[in-house]
Amino acid sequence: MNETLQMLVTIVVIALATFTTRVLPFLCFGSREPPAMLSTIEKNLPPMILLLLVIYCLKDVQFLAAPYGVPELFTIGVVAGLHFWKRNAMLSIFAGTGLYMAVVQFNVFSFL
Structure with missing residues (x-):
């Protein structure tokens, strides 16, 4: 197959x-109530994914060497407080990302 045809086939398959x-989901559950197990997964999956992301982000932090994970823990605290205050996931994500980048780039906790 030539390159263009292969690319078109790939795009069609992905689409x-x-x-x-x-x-x-609409075909399976369009006319009836979803099973209780699916409702449980729907309710609990987002917090579980966020917890996995936090654990993944903290896996390489050196808590025994300066700055002792302070930028990460500070940012997590601010994001958690902001999220409990405003209950807006997008605000929490963008503010947390911006704050962490500023703290790391400007070396705010260099005195530790």
């Missing part, structure tokens, strides 16, 4: 797979 994954 069909995406469309199928978007339509499948």
Whole structure:
């Protein structure tokens, strides 16, 4: 196959797979209530994913060497406080990312 045809076939396959994954829940649960297990997963999956992201982000932090993980823990505290205060996930994500980048780039905790 030439390059253009291969690229078009790839795009069509990806588009069909995406469309199928978007339509499948409506076909399976369109006229009835979803099972209790699915409702439990729907309710608990976002916090579990966020917890995994926090653990993944902290896995390489050196807590026994300066700055002792202070920028990360400070940012996590600010993001948690901001999220409990405003209850806005996008605000928490963007503010946390911006704050962490500023703290790291400007070396705010260099005195430790």
